[in-house]
Amino acid sequence: AQSVAQPEDQVNVAEGNPLTVKCTYSVSGNPYLFWYVQYPNRGLQFLLKYITGDNLVKGSYGFEAEFNKSQTSFHLKKPSALVSDSALYFCAVRDTGRGSTLGRLYFGRGTQLTVWP
Amino acid sequence: SQTIHQWPATLVQPVGSPLSLECTVEGTSNPNLYWYRQAAGRGLQLLFYSVGIGQISSEVPQNLSASRPQDRQFILSSKKLLLSDSGFYLCAWSVRDMGTGELFFGEGSRLTVL
Numbered sequence: 001a002q003s004v005a006q007p008e009d010q011v012n013v014a015e016g017n018p019l020t021v022k023c024t025y026s027v028s029g030n031p032y033l034f035w036y037v038q039y040p041n042r043g044l045q046f047l048l049k050y051i052t053g054d055n056l057v058k059g060s061y062g063f064e065a066e067f068n069k070s071q072t073s074f075h076l077k078k079p080s081a082l083v084s085d086s087a088l089y090f091c092a093v094r095d096t097g098r099g100s101t102l103g104r105l106y107f108g109r110g111t112q113l114t115v116w117p
Numbered sequence: 118s119q120t121i122h123q124w125p126a127t128l129v130q131p132v133g134s135p136l137s138l139e140c141t142v143e144g145t146s147n148p149n150l151y152w153y154r155q156a157a158g159r160g161l162q163l164l165f166y167s168v169g170i171g172q173i174s175s176e177v178p179q180n181l182s183a184s185r186p187q188d189r190q191f192i193l194s195s196k197k198l199l200l201s202d203s204g205f206y207l208c209a210w211s212v213r214d215m216g217t218g219e220l221f222f223g224e225g226s227r228l229t230v231l
Contacts, residue, residue, distance in 0.1 A: 032218050043123075043207055043222035044161075051217050090161070094218040105211075105220055109160040 002027050002095040006108035013081045013115055021076040021111045023091030032094040033074040034105065035065055037087050044090060050074060061085070081115045088112050119144035123208050123223035130230055136181075136195040138226045140208030143189065148210040150191040151220065152183055155205040167191060168213065203230045 003026045013019045025031055032051050036044040048059025055067045065076045076089060091108040120143045130136060142148050152164040163176045165183035173183050180199050184192045191208060205227050209220040 034219050036222075041205075041225070041227065043224045044209075044220075046219055046221065049217065049219055088159075092220075104163075104166075105218060107161045 002093060002104075002106045004091050004093050004106050004108040006089075006091055006111045008111050009109075010112045010114070013113070015083050015115050015117050016080050019078050019081040019085070019113065019115070021089050021091075021113060023074045023076065023108060024072050025074065025091075025093040026072065027093055027095040029096045031074075032096060033065070033067060034092040034094075035059065035063070035074075035076050036090040036092065037061075038090065038110075039087050047076070047089075083115050083117055086113055086115045119210075119221065121208060121210055121221060121223040123206075123226050125226060126224065127227045128229070130198050130228065132200055132230055133197045136193070136198050136202070136228070138193040138206055138208075138228070140191040140193075140223055141189055142191075142210045145189070145210070145212070147188060147213050149213050150185060151209040151211070152191065152193050153207040153209065155207060155225075161207070165193070198228075198230045200230050203228055 005024045007022055034049045035047040037047050038044045047063050048057050050057045050067045058064045063078050065074055067074050088110045090110050092105045094105050123140050150167045153161045154164055155161050165173055165175055167173050167185045170185050181195050205225050207225045208223040211220050
């Protein structure tokens with residue numbers, strides 16, 4: 001079965017420090033992986049995706065994510081956090097294996113990132 | 118470019134009243150369409166998805182229904198709202214068939230049932 005885990009409900013970092021938001025996944029085939037950000041009372045905004053190729057993916061607002069097949073992880077990172085990065089972050093996976101529902105994304109429960117000044 | 122619109126943005130309804138939330142997509146054809154609910158500002162629950170006009174799949178049994186009367190229009194409805202229907206409802210679309218599957222979300226509709 002397909003699933004996504006975000007083991008941390010909350011991540012707190014100081015402005016200017018590096019940040020990491022963790023995500024692990026489980027799929028039967030090759031994964032397509034995504035990160036989204038949600039600001040209060042807004043829809044989810046697409047940040048970045050991994051489909052194939054280079055394991056380090058760069059996205060919007062200076063974020064990047066590293067795909068690690070052996071650890072089945074896709075952690076979101078940023079070298080220097082900003083207060084404006086404070087938001088709810090969602091990891092999602094699409095399973096491309098046989099029997100998977102075409103186009104269906106499975107979301108993690110979200111991680112609240114707080115960056116303090 | 119593609120855009121997705123949801124309305125109304127906020128709604129306060131009494132228990133037992135009907136509901137209609139609308140979603141339209143512009144700038145693309147034959148999209149997959151989705152309705153999600155987000156409770157308490159956290160996890161997303163997929164309610165319905167549609168791969169074409171009149172084709173609706175329901176993920177969970179509930180007091181809600183969905184319809185797709187036109188290719189780029191997706192409607193979430195209820196005949197009689199329950200308190201438990203309160204939440205933040207998100208419409209989304211994705212490219213059908215050859216897309217990589219990422220979803221593009223609307224700005225959401227916050228429903229409060231009193």
